[in-house]
Amino acid sequence: MIRIWTVLLVCALGLAQPADDSKPAGSNVPGAEYPRIYSDLRVTFRLKAPEARKVQVRLGKDYDMTRSDDGTWSVTLPPQVAGFHYYSLVVDGVAVNDPGSETFYGSSRQSSGIEIPEQGVDFYEVKNVPHGEMRQFRYYSSVTGSWRRAFVYTPPGYDSHVKARYPILLLQHGGGEDERGWVVQGRTDIILDNLIAEKKAVPMIVVIDNSYAFKPGETPPSLRPPAGPPGSFRIVVSPTFGDVVVKDLLPALDKHYRTLADRDHRAVAGLSMGAAYAMQVGLGHLDTFSHFGSFSGTVMRDLDARTSYGGVLNDGEPFNRKCHLLFIAAGTAEQSRLDAARHARAELDKVGVKYVAYDSPGTDHEWLTWRRSLYEFAQRLFRK
Amino acid sequence: MIRIWTVLLVCALGLAQPADDSKPAGSNVPGAEYPRIYSDLRVTFRLKAPEARKVQVRLGKDYDMTRSDDGTWSVTLPPQVAGFHYYSLVVDGVAVNDPGSETFYGSSRQSSGIEIPEQGVDFYEVKNVPHGEMRQFRYYSSVTGSWRRAFVYTPPGYDSHVKARYPILLLQHGGGEDERGWVVQGRTDIILDNLIAEKKAVPMIVVIDNSYAFKPGETPPSLRPPAGPPGSFRIVVSPTFGDVVVKDLLPALDKHYRTLADRDHRAVAGLSMGAAYAMQVGLGHLDTFSHFGSFSGTVMRDLDARTSYGGVLNDGEPFNRKCHLLFIAAGTAEQSRLDAARHARAELDKVGVKYVAYDSPGTDHEWLTWRRSLYEFAQRLFRK
Structure with missing residues (x-):
């Protein structure tokens, strides 16, 4: 006292x-x-x-x-x-x-x-609009052998429209962050509340989980220091989180929430390291996801349209029929990620894969880039 | 990076x-x-x-x-x-x-x-039981003229038992803490999940709000430094939070959640400064609440059974008919609060008011006292 x-x-x-x-x-x-x-x-x-x-x-x-x-x-x-x-x-x-x-x-x-504060900008401020809920959701993962925590945003009206079903956006944090990032720094619920109130986004469920997922005995790969000079290392993305998503998380969500449980109504996006997870989980499971977002993904630097992700991008037309949205964003003040995004877009142009580009004006490898990316991405989701 | x-x-x-x-x-x-x-x-x-x-x-x-x-x-x-x-x-x-x-x-x-860690004790550890959700709930307060945030625990099965209605426990933090205290340090959801799984507590909604609530222009009373030597000051509890609860929070909860919206199904408790709020809000609104908990409340030191809270305790029998539970707890290692609890119990004995006493063995003015207090209190709620 x-x-x-x-x-x-x-x-x-x-x-x-x-x-x-x-x-x-x-x-x-x-x-x-x-x-x-x-x-x-x-x-x-x-x-x-x-x-x-x-x-x-x-x-x-x-x-x-x-x-x-x-x-x-x-x-x-x-x-x-x-x-x-x-x-x-x-x-x-x-x-x-x-x-x-x-x-x-x-x-x-x-x-x-x-x-x-950003002069004249309020898309991530609490306004006098209907508010959804950010819920802490505990689920058991057979892959990791542990109870895990995700945050689940349910849109305004979820509890009163008891027959309605909703699409799902899975949203991943960056390196050295966790499932709290999109909740606290990202202000996901506020951004979605405001977009939905303005009818700029369809009501959706947003799921925010932790990509640091390890099987019993598995060595966390991200704890290995990079070999070679800074910038020379490739991001090591463990396949474990993708297993957790497909085997444990999505079934638990489909059981507990009123989801639209098909690929047309599932999106995945992430920032920085989370972009690597989003692409791995999403493009690696085209039967499960149809919308994909990379926000400031260093992983874009390595994109090879012919070979990456098992070659799913190799032929533009079949991919475009399956993909409802491929969104590639970076801040104009984060040169290496902007270069990576531009490299990826050029690769996709080669094979005729359609995508949406977004460059956040004046922002660096920081949360304003990612709030804006979410704001732009969410408006384009589940429109088909 | x-x-x-x-x-x-x-x-x-x-x-x-x-x-x-x-x-x-x-x-x-x-x-x-x-x-x-x-x-x-x-x-x-x-x-x-x-x-x-x-x-x-x-x-x-x-x-x-x-x-x-x-x-x-x-x-x-x-x-x-x-x-x-x-x-x-x-x-x-x-x-x-x-x-x-x-x-x-x-x-x-x-x-x-x-x-x-506490040897052999796991009532506040995540177990393999059905889990409820901790939800962030935003509501507009006409009293403060602002959007406020509370956390709302919904018990396991809340979303699947769509006809069921639940009693409410309102749970208050201590001085210098806020609505995150009972969520993070207090582990409220885990304690309730475990109690409900063992059928030691009835399924209930728990609401965790912030008692630092001020009308426009109101000076936060808790920012006033105490006059006189340490220990000589009385806790100043603003009536504003009680107004928020009765005028804004409870109506918003009764609208948004499937509550049992009567006094028999409403409890209020708090720790330290929160005990003062719990008693003020609860005993000040006997038409609204019927279960009351003080965990380590310094406020108990000042209890006068004849005059406190408008004299509602003055006559034991009528009060006992209205009060389904009055619970007074302290840790045995926090002498001043233990003395305060004992003073209050002696006062209540004078007028024949029934109460339940709980002394947490060996714990000080800290969260283990309050987790245990919640564990004991929650088991006794809504049993009439």
Whole structure:
């Protein structure tokens, strides 16, 4: 209780700020006055650390903070790019969380993050519209021999329209993230609620699972450090998750939820490493899925239209009849993934496979690219 | 991506540990080898901080960590009490999170926490039983003028038994926590799944909301620092949350879920500050609630059977006819709350009000006290 009141006292004292147009970041914990964002998107960070010798903010690069006489360190960063950014404070060389920030699971740890507002854009803000539910769904996997957790978005009206059945979108996180990514950082439920309210997307179920799935005794491949210089390694995607999806997850979903249980009503997409899983699971199971999305997939760099995925892309026309949507997205500020997407699109052009391209203006390998990708992708789903 | 691989590389190297019986804590992020717990419940903490001058673990008290030549600091703590404990690492005087730990919202920030296993006890572990769902429920509050979020547990079979209606338990977090507390630290869904599978509890809906609710312009009372020496202040519980419950939350729940919408089928309980809210909301609305639970409520210290809550307890018999359960719990290792519970029970004895007492053996003002309290409380609910 003493700790609680100490924190609250600090918060209360923090209220007495000089007048300016800055506001606490929306990604702060309740009551935390720092970090603060100005209308021009400059950001002030602050930390009390009287005994520290050096304190920095690590947000893209490292910014030195300046010490006041009372042991408070602070710095104001130049205007930041809109969207969600992971960041750290660095105290005497150790990257730590900012106590003022919520935490977000990424880079295989719980990290601070800051939401820089996007002027005039509200597709991922809670609005006065009917809301669906994000549900925690536990299911047993015979493949992994364990109970697993997925999050399942059910659209507005799911519980009242008891005869209605819905298509399913399976949505995968990136490397070092998990099934919480699309729920928390991705704001999937808010994006879908808003799209459905505007009739820009059909009501659908969205399933968000964890692709780190291993059979008993299987060595997690993603824990192997890359061989060779950075960028030279190929992404190792375990086939186990695909087995889990087909053998355990989809049957459990079809049993528990009112799904439309056929390939025409199933989509799969993912971001970064999740794009590799989405393509492997989706293009590897054309009898099960018909819509496919790659958001910032490095895997696209390696796409060979003649040989990849067992050669299913090799002949354009038969594939186009089976594929209702192939969506390939990247941010214009993430050059390597943009190049990968362009390579893949050129490969698909060679064989006459139809696809939809989306380049997110000005965004990097970050969640705003992926929120926008979902927003664009979801509007095109289940239209046939 | 470089950050991700750095973290994974550290994890991979961390696998080469000397043989002992220690295991990574269940509360660690995936792949994190530290903190590690031994079978005798000693715990080893570890942090790489080559440039730091002093590093400690703060878990109840401060333990100095020792620096190795490679800049890694570590310490092994003596056997710890079972249950969930918040903790921090202290780097050159700054309390920070352990990158190896998941984070848990408490003390008004995202904190590291460690789950010390309890020998032979599994009522809060996921078992091979039917599972309910924990759902994120958004509703509009006319009182606060905002969309709010609650978590709603629906019991196993809720979606298949489409005619069944269920009683509701409203469950409140403590000070400096929020609606995530009973979901994550409290493991409410797991406890209820297990109780219902053993037929020790009736299937019920559990609603977990945030009692920090303020009208437009209202000053959050809990942000006021306490006047006078520690322990001398009275808990200030805003009436706003009770308004939200009665005017907005319950009507929204009764509309959206298949509830039994009468007082006989509504219970309210809470921990610590949440106990104060539970008593205020519950005893203040006897026409709406009939089961009441105080878990580690400091508020019990101030109970006056003659005058508290508008005098509803003043005459035992009429109250006993209306009250189906009054449950007062505390941990035996949290003396001030145990004293408060005993004071309240003595007051109730004076006026002949019936109650159920539960003292959690050996546990402090922590989540194991509250998991056990929920386990005991839930079994006694809706039995009339």
